Amino acid sequence: MPDAALLDNHLAFLAAHRGAVRRSAAGIEVVGESAEFSAWIPLSPSAELPAGTATVRLVPWSGEGWEERLTAAGFQPAEVLVHMEAAVEPTVDAPVAGVVAAIETDEDAAGFAEVQSAAFLDEDEPDYDWWRQKFLELAVRNHRDPDQLLYLRRVDGDPASVTLLLRTGAIFGIYAVATKPTYRGRGLASALLAQARWDAAEAARAARSEGAPRLTLQVVEGSDAERLYLKLGFRAAFRSPHFRRP
Structure with missing residues (x-):
């Protein structure tokens, strides 16, 4: 099991x-x-x-x-x-200092929410404005949580790509990997993931008593994202089929 x-x-x-x-x-x-x-x-x-x-x-x-x-x-x-998992191991080299860091200000939290809106929402959706405001409220609240690290990558000052790392015990979950459509294909998300994996490894070294640390994330079965994470060393831990009423 x-x-x-x-x-x-x-x-x-x-x-x-x-x-x-x-x-x-x-x-x-x-x-x-x-x-x-x-x-x-x-x-x-x-x-x-x-x-x-x-x-x-x-x-x-x-x-x-x-x-x-x-x-x-x-x-x-x-x-x-x-649901996928991988051992928490640092990359061969530490991420480049100053390129990516966990956000610390409400201004960067607003940038985080801006990227989420551009990546996940369609402007024609009836609840578009509601979700934009909700993303902002959640980013401002959650970047203060000591068990979460929210990351924002800017390009020439413009919020471009995000992800977040959420810790529960020895498990570090990667979520909200997103890049604005105009910045996709530049490796921005890969830099964020490298930083998140590095930070998870650093945190795990500081808390050895909590058991073997692991990374986890969730992807849709058969998607490009699943194939990417398999190449990055993740493996499938278990499947979660969804059923809906028509």
Whole structure:
């Protein structure tokens, strides 16, 4: 059975950046800031599906039989998230000093949110303005969290690329990897990831008592991102199929 610590890190990210997480013996309810991020994760093969559930995420701890139950209840298969992991190891050389660093100011937090909006949102979306404001609020709040490092790479002063590192125990999760469309293909995200991996290794060396440190992230199965992270030394830890009501 895969290590639940990887899932716990992902849930910590969802609680900090996408909504709220409520746990019970039967399952985990993710209540998103918008409906697209809401889901229920069963933790027992005999758990009762909560009324009104629109999205179900399965994990190895869900038990057998859920795919058949969900299909019978009218759910349809959607994307599959692959939870990946890698050992925390520093790169051969430290990242170039001064090129990338974790943000420390609300101004840089605003730049972080600007990149997220440009990378993840479509200006024609009805909730575009709402999400832009939400990204800003979350970045300003979360860059102060000692268990999170938010990174911003600028090009000629313009916010261009971001990522963040979230720590839970010995697990370091990489999230929100994004680059503005006009700056893609320049290796900006790779520099951010190198810095995040380096910082995770440094933090792990300072806390050896917490167990073997690992990096984790989630990608859509079969995507270009999955192939990239496999090349970077990550391996698949477990799959999380999604099912949605039409």
